[in-house]
Amino acid sequence: MDIVRELEAMRKRMLQEINTEFDVLLARIAEETGQGNLCASLPVNDATYPLTAGAGIFKGKKPTGVVIGGEYVPLRTWKQLVAEIMARCMADARYEQALQAQAGRVSGKKRALLASSDEGMRSPLPIGGGLFLETHYDTETLLNILMNRILRPIGYDYSAIRVTVREV
Secondary structure (H helix, E strand, O other), X not given: OHHHHHHHHHHHHHHHHHHHHXXXXXXXXXXXXXXXXXXXXXXXXXXXXXXXXXXXXXXXXXXXXEEEOOEEEEOOOHHXXXXXXXXXXXXXXXXXXXXXXXXXXXXXXXXXXXEOOOOOOOOXXXXXXXXXXXXXXXXXXXXXXXXXXXXXXXXXXXXXXEEEEEEO
């Protein structure tokens, strides 16, 4: 188990180093193009990780915002993060259609994860188009469900989504 902790710590250090390098590059690009500080809207003491970094990296942290398509959206809960990502996904007709087709077919051990009814869900999140997403899970499980069970099967590209978090 010590090796797992060491690997997680190493991943955290590497991601922080990568984030710092990207911040420097963004500042340089902003300076050269005259666009001002591209990172000015991000909270100062928060760390930013790509959603693809792995759901485990977000354990024990609180989300403070999400960067999607270069736009920073402040938020306070993981459920709000999922709602924002799903709203962007549902805004595209082809993904909405794909999610409609998946409704009722994506299930967990005891209840549906994505359905056209909130019946049987403990914490349903309405995502539009008459669809509901179950969100009554811990952070890691919720993000894994979002990425691996909902978005990946329909081909939604979430690789550019970055999440800002604060240690709790």
